[in-house]
Amino acid sequence: MIVYEMKLQGTKSQYRRLDEAIRTGRFVRNSIIKSWMDGQIKSRKDAYSYCKVLSDSPEFPWVSKLNSMARQAQAERAWASIERFYRNCRQKLPGKKGFPKFKKYQVRASVEYKTSGWKLSEDKRYLTFSDKFEAGTFKLWGSRNLHFYQLKQIKRVRVIRRHDGYYAQFVIDHTREEKKELTGKQTGLDVGLNYFYTDCSGTQIENPRFLRKDEGKIKKLQRRLSRTQKGSQNRKKARNRLGRAHLKVSRRRNDWVCKLAQHVIQSNDFVAIENLRIRNMLKNHKLAKSISDAAWYRFREWLEYFGRIYGVPVIAVEPAYTSVDCSNCGEQVVKTLSTRTHRCQHCGYVADRDKNAAINILKSALHKLSNTVGQTEINASGEIDLCLSGETSLSKSTRRKRKPKQ
């Protein structure tokens, strides 16, 4: 699947109709959550059929104006959030389980059409909405060209409202595959606050300066917003400015991490990363950290995306002990957060703290990979007749001498 996004150009009254469609979508979603809470909805199927109940009801005449597949898409979203809650409960995750909430009005909101309710013009430069909101025809603005794809490849069209306008996202069923020469290299990446990441060879990527700069601007705009009066016109303006500033940051960040991720994938045959939980990340309210966390999360998504395209495995490992263990001998070397250098008193290995962690991440990912591959093979053959006696002494002696990968 690839997603192309284009800006929608229309008149003010057309935008108001898109607002109506978005509001109706939210109404459908919230109604489903409500009847789930009341015990009327117990399955995904119930959620789907409840869409029909809503649209047939004379109480909510606006629901039937929304395209039927768009209503279903809302049911899917609602059910997905219910399912996520069930899953978190089953796994007994500590802390909040994410009980489904009603969505409030937000500027950033969307409604999703599937294969009906919209039409592209012959030259694919105009998009017309054909449901009963009658939003009409919009000109599409963007650098992407839909010409390469057939209509039936477009599986979904999302209308997204942002602080700076309305956008259409086209979700296209297309598997992208790129050729890549083998590089003979593999790497592990350790993320931190001092550097965006450090890899196995000790290469460090600085946090981009624009993130810090934008952060200052956002703080300023936030202060301005808090000084305005509730409900005033100035507050509305200030909120819009802040929203636009956030948009700008996230676009720049996305651009930067996308290029970086592509570069990492192109120059390695295997990439190991830490499995950082977004749940833990969001707990931290410090702006600087939250911005770099968001950048890292996006970076990981791009790594996995390009990994699939170029055929490079990207394996995430649990972050436990990656900075404590010695990557050379495996002994534990406890250090405080401020200790920047790893010095092993057991084998004498000295390296940058983050580089040591990056090597551990790579090793742990290779272990994880070999375990999953190995297990299926052993299970398939049903018996193990490997002779281990000669192997153990050999592996012990090489362990001490092994040098970290450069």
Ligand SMILES: [Zn+2]
């Ligand atoms: Zn050591």
